[in-house]
Amino acid sequence: MAAWDVLVAGGGNAALCAAIAARRAGCSVLVLEKAPKFYRGGNTRHTRNMRCAHDAATGTLTGPYTGDEFMQDLLRVTSGNTDEALSRMMIDKSYEMLDWIQQQGVRFQPSLGGTLSLGRTNSFFLGGGRSMLNALYRTAEGLGVEIRYESELTDVEIEGASFRTATVQSPSGETRIEARTLVAASGGFQADIDWLKQGWGERAENFLIRGTPYNKGSLTRALIDKGVRQIGDATQCHAVAIDARAPKFDGGIITRLDCVVFGIVVNKRAERFYDEGEDIWPKRYAIWGRLVADQPDQIAWILFDAPNLEKFMPSLYPPVEAGSIAELADKLSLDPAQLCETVETFNASVVGGRPFNHVEPDGNRTEGLEIDKTNWAQRIETPPFYAYPVRPGITFTYLGVRVDDRARMVMQDGRPAENMFAAGEIMAGNVLGQGYAAGIGMTIGAVFGRLAGEGAAAHVA
Template identity: 70%
Template sequence: MSAVDVLVIGGGNAALCAAIAASREGARVLVLEASNAFWRGGNTRHTRNMRCAHDQATEILTGPYFEDEFFEDLLRVTNGQTDETLARHMIHESKEMLTWIAEQGVRWQPSLGGTLSLGRTNAFFLGGGRAMLNALYATAERLGVEIRYEAEVTDIEIDDGMFLSATIGSTAERIEARSLVAAAGGFESNIEWLKRYWGDAADNFIIRGTSNNKGTILKLLLDNGVQEVGDPTQCHAVAIDARAPKYDGGIITRLDCVVFGIVVNKNAQRFYDEGEDIWPKRYAIWGRLVAAQPDQIAYIVFDASSLTLFMPSLYPPIQAPTIGELAQKLGLDPAALQGTVSAFNEAVRPGTFDYKILDDCRTDGLTPPKSHWARRIETGPFYAYPVRPGITFTYLGTRVNKDARMVMADARPAANMFAAGEIMAGNVLGEGYAAGIGMTIGAVFGRIAGREAARNARN
């Protein structure tokens, strides 16, 4: 049996920010990562950017993104389903993250333009999520943080809101700590848990990130009296290429071309407005939309005029010289797809196409409409991507307060337990998603959790 000041369970962005912050407060910190060193970091490995409030343009951001605008964006994507106190606290604290993260060795790249429309709001990691992780690990190790890999926690001992110890399954080693930071993700890779809420449809879900996020730590905490937060059916779910692997395909399997075409189900019927809003604010609705379609499959259909307007997937689009032949390749009814495309084309009203703004290219008299970026699909060859729901992380989690301290079922703050990242994201994300906000939640609350856990241990 060993004892430390702060035990951090998890190995991604939130966990490392917590470990670094705790170490900088003088705590002796141990990080337990379930994977090996190569696969460390969970979903953070696949990320690219972080959404942070800032009051002016910088070397890496093209303009200001004030706190109130950030909050309004959050309200819009969550339909108001957020804890306003925690959300505003996170947004305010995010203003320091651009500098704090850089002080931990992470490098930012110049702002990006194009269809992402994130150059003003989101800072991008130079080298992506893996480079960001490597920098955080290097800093943590330099500060003396102990990292243990292949150390999956299978049991936690909690007594009346006080963490006592964690047990590592492979060795049955029991580790005591004065404070706990849980940063071990959600339960998105636990298909059986997903099926409790989604039924057999969950068998057709693809998990964009790690296969290690089985929700073990979340379940242990909830079973030991921590108050839960969030809707178990809500998650960050996007449309990804149906040819992607079951686990860990990452961001290169995501498809960003919905706004440039139409999306049909296996019956070749449209089912939602593809041009509802700027893509970073609406892309994460498409996983749930596809999940509600027959056999959880859909197809993004577009023509040659749109082929170079978006970042391609890892897999090439399916191509055919006519809509009928494209339907045959997709296994769809050719007449049905031709009818859907023809009805769409007839409803398109001409305007000035501009993918960077909410333009005036729309349909008229069509249900569902396409509100923006509607252009006739008529220039061959024609293309399609098959898509399935890609689950990034789930929103059921542990309730926390502004200090990232867990709250018990009886509303008492836990004695020495803190949480950060996906495992508590449901406090901020009741539903929906905006690009980069997962990393914001992880970094901001990770830093807070580590700092407060260290102070708690010291006292």
């Protein structure tokens, strides 16, 4: 007889939703979190909202966001690279998630200052992701879920399509834990740079990881090695351009930069490399990480001039400032002649003429450049000039395990696993073949977490 009904690997949103759902159904539940208590919850501690469908405005959401619209958004950001049936199921279940998650103690608030564009679609956590996480932990512990920190699930014993025991590393050594069901909710592997290199090559050395250093995907690897079907490849992830001065790990939200639309972006050769006016933030927010990853040394600089300095959300580090473009180039160790030429050519190609409006595509464009800026093009001419250095910041990876519509893992041969479930980033690749829409990671975590917990409880019963 196994000691635990449900063993949950991970300690974030998905893991806690699974643990709470299973515990509420009467199961004994053990949660193993690899991180120490302060860093518990992986990326959940850095999140701020969750995207759920709803038919009408609420106290904190400004208008309806139907499942159909949600599905359209998902198809667009992934370019159709998603398991449509699974995504549709998730979106349908996201309706009731708004209530369910609040019943677990999570509180919402209207969208934060500077994020008005998400006020209709995304529910913001009062106090942010760590507050949300603390609420889930309080609820879970109050229900009698046992939580162990600094406990990493490193290996699994699987017979056929059935989980038997788990190998756990903790400060007290290696132990084996038996359980009747396993919920894998241990996040992505973005903190394992070597694994990232399998997809990205040496470029990954220059990536910054936006979350904790604990997400190394040891369980993901063990599951795939032991016969669970893999989904996605090692290059797919949520990657944005963040301040290059950010710490290697856990810089979180405050190192992001929202100012691409206000100027131009140049690479190490002091040349532009992509249309900075393609679409508004946040819809195109998530493409710049990959764009910078493709530049030499994986670094780029966002350049703009004085009138734009306070038009976007402030960030942690001050911009580099200079009285002229040449001086700015000097400070950035770029070729001054080339940077001056890039800026002059850009300025000379600005057609403009319409009122500048950064909230929607305003039609102010350049003409005649090899790479035109198709909106918000304005001459960079008023000193002082500013620059932010940016590098790819990896939020989480998409390579993971295949699941079915009950959050059960799928084995290599296509059979569903008997007693193994997955939720959150470890299976996000089922929904996100590529691309990203703000808040959807938390939707994946909560909806599949709850499904996994309920599924595990049903298996035990």
